[in-house]
Structures are given as C-alpha cells and as structure tokens.
Amino acid sequence: MTKPRVFLVDDHSMFRSGVRSELAGAVDIVGEAADVEPAITQIAESLPEVVLLDVHLPGGGGQDVVAEIKAEHPDVKFLALSASDAPEDVIAVIRAGARGYVTKTISGAELIDAIRRVAAGDAVFSPRLAGFVLDAFAAGHSAELDRPSFDPELDQLTGREREVLRLIARGYTYREVAKELFISVKTVESHVSSVLRKLQLSTRHQLTRWAAERRLT
Amino acid sequence: MASRVHDSVLQTLALIQRRAGDQQQVIRLARAQERELRAWLFDGRPPGSMKGQAETVADGVRLIQQEVESQHGLAVDAVTVGDCELDDDMSALLAAAREATVNAAKWSGADTVSLFAEVEPESVSIFVRDRGRGFDPAAVPADRKGLAESVRARLARRGGAATIRSAPGEGTEVSLVMPRSAADRMSNRS
Numbered sequence: 001m002t003k004p005r006v007f008l009v010d011d012h013s014m015f016r017s018g019v020r021s022e023l024a025g026a027v028d029i030v031g032e033a034a035d036v037e038p039a040i041t042q043i044a045e046s047l048p049e050v051v052l053l054d055v056h057l058p059g060g061g062g063q064d065v066v067a068e069i070k071a072e073h074p075d076v077k078f079l080a081l082s083a084s085d086a087p088e089d090v091i092a093v094i095r096a097g098a099r100g101y102v103t104k105t106i107s108g109a110e111l112i113d114a115i116r117r118v119a120a121g122d123a124v125f126s127p128r129l130a131g132f133v134l135d136a137f138a139a140g141h142s143a144e145l146d147r148p149s150f151d152p153e154l155d156q157l158t159g160r161e162r163e164v165l166r167l168i169a170r171g172y173t174y175r176e177v178a179k180e181l182f183i184s185v186k187t188v189e190s191h192v193s194s195v196l197r198k199l200q201l202s203t204r205h206q207l208t209r210w211a212a213e214r215r216l217t
Numbered sequence: 218m219a220s221r222v223h224d225s226v227l228q229t230l231a232l233i234q235r236r237a238g239d240q241q242q243v244i245r246l247a248r249a250q251e252r253e254l255r256a257w258l259f260d261g262r263p264p265g266s267m268k269g270q271a272e273t274v275a276d277g278v279r280l281i282q283q284e285v286e287s288q289h290g291l292a293v294d295a296v297t298v299g300d301c302e303l304d305d306d307m308s309a310l311l312a313a314a315r316e317a318t319v320n321a322a323k324w325s326g327a328d329t330v331s332l333f334a335e336v337e338p339e340s341v342s343i344f345v346r347d348r349g350r351g352f353d354p355a356a357v358p359a360d361r362k363g364l365a366e367s368v369r370a371r372l373a374r375r376g377g378a379a380t381i382r383s384a385p386g387e388g389t390e391v392s393l394v395m396p397r398s399a400a401d402r403m404s405n406r407s
Binding site (some may be wrong): 051083105127128129134135138166169170171172 | 251292296297298299320329331333335344346348390
C-alpha cells in the first residue's frame, strides 16, 4: 500500500508531534502548520492528498482553510479533528467540504484507517458525527417539510441511511455495519458518502439552526 | 472564573507529573480534567459543580459517562440523539444503562465502551457496546444470571425490554428500550 501524503494543521505543537509519532511509517507527512494563513500557503505548495485539520485555530475556523484550498485545489481532501465537539463548528467544517470528522481521542490505528479512507475518496463518520447528523435531520422536520424549497432528495435521510448512522453511533465499524445489515462494506461506504453529500448540500434552515442552538458534552 | 480553571488545570498537570509512572491513573486524571474544562467551556458550568441531578435523558447519559470514566479509567464514547425529561420510567432505563456500562467496564477488558441513546417520539433506546472478550450467554452460570434477569425484570415492569448479544471474542452489546409516557411525549424537546 502506498503511503498517503498528509499535511497536519493544529495550533498545538504537542498534539502535532503526538500525531506525527503515531502516524510514523503509515503515512508520509509532507508538512505542518499552526494557523489558517500559513496552512493555506503551505498546503497550496505541498499539495498533500489528505489534510488533518483542527476545527479550531487561533486565526479562525478550520472551514476557512477548507474553503480557500478547495476553490483552487479540489483534489485535496480534508479530515477534521476536534477536541471540542461544538456541533456548529463541526457542521461548518463539513459543509465547507471536509470528508469526515473524528475526535482527538481516536487511537493511532483508527486514525490511520480514517486517513486511508479519506484518501480513497470515502467519508469518515465518527459515532459523534453520526449522532449530530441523526439529530440535525430528525429535529422538528414536520414544519419544514411544507417549505416550498424543500428537496426530499437532499433534505431527508432514507431509512437505510438512518440505520447505517445508528449503528455507527452505537460504535460499529463499517465492516460491522455491513455484517449487521447483510450488505457489503462498499454499500455502507456509499450510504455514508450520500449522507455526507446531503449534509453539505442541504439548504435546510433546520440544519444550521440546530447546530447553532445545540450545545453538546 | 478563568483563574479557577487555570488553577484546576495546573493542579492536574502537577499530579500527572508526579504519577507519570502510573498510566491508568494519569489517563483517569487527564479525562476528568478534560470533562471539567469541556463542561465549563460548553455548558457554562464551573469546574467542581457537576454533581447536580440529571434532569433529562442526555444529562443522565453524561453522568453515566463521567462516573464510569472516572471510577473505572476507561473511555465511554457517549452519543445522544434527541432528549426528553427524566421521569420514573426514564430513570429506570438509565439505571439499567448505568449497570450495563459498569459491567462492561469491569468485565469486558476493552478500553472503550460505546454508549448511544436515542429519544424517539414513542420510545427511548440505549445501546451499550464493547469490543471486549464477550461471553456465551447460554453458558453463564446461574448465580451470574441474576444480574441480567434483574435488569430485565425491572424494565419489563414498566413496559420496557432488555436484550444482550454477546459471543466469546466478539464483545457484548446490551440493548435497552423504554416506551415514553403520553405526558412525557407532550414535553418533547423538539
């Protein structure tokens, strides 16, 4: 397996060095930055496959880095990492174009697996992100379904997508979800990618309002 | 307020330095500190004031997470979807979830337990899952069956149910469900 080329963006040097040592050998770290501006400049130069991006940076939110790079270099993929889990920030970085979200307490092995998935174009949902999404799409939908601009394809999850998200929220890996639902891992991946797409494209007011109102553990 | 948080963080850092040889203890301290900071940053609760009674299912799940993490030194990955008030039925459900989580912490050998609660219009479900050593439910000695049976009976009295799925080497998942009372549904958050 070729090593994915990875760029680290986090303002804590201790966290960066911890991640570097955990990823050593499994990925090729091509650079790192501690804030929005240097990250944008250096990512544009080194053009990594995957950027590991802290949601919170001193000079702004991680979503600024995603938006800026995506405009010029759509092939660069982003995996968001966060310690804070404030849902409005997580949703903002996903809507800006990140392919997934994991918490900073993730183990080294799981992080390597998540990077490989994102490099391959798949979406990576942690249990927490799955919970956010179920909550956001479930909250007060009855009033909104009557909205003229409501797009059922984008603004609602299918029953199967919900089942997949519930299992992820329960702590199942994609492989375990596949086994539980008698479907292939590829099919699980395609459901998750479809949910990610809805999360990014849906215009539901509810989604942003929910994220802004909700305060989590 | 900021000085109180800084003081609390400094104390923890000092403790961590002194106990650096005891990995479990260091992990426990770091987690407890993380939770305090998180509560302060996101819930507006100052450190040390988290002993308040839970008022909703999500609060209760958070209390279970805190209690098990600090007493057993493993991570509880807690996710809650929706929320509702904590009436007697929901308290019984949470008591069962707590028991299942503590059991996983004590017996599974896993370093993480997943705790997922979902509040739906008609019922509330909680799943407690670990990837630990698991067991053969058919081979549990009669004297240990009491635990699972008492949880099941307590939930059943209130119209709820509990199921346990486990196999040696494949971890354990306890599924708990409790119907919501009509009064409680009226007070639904959303």
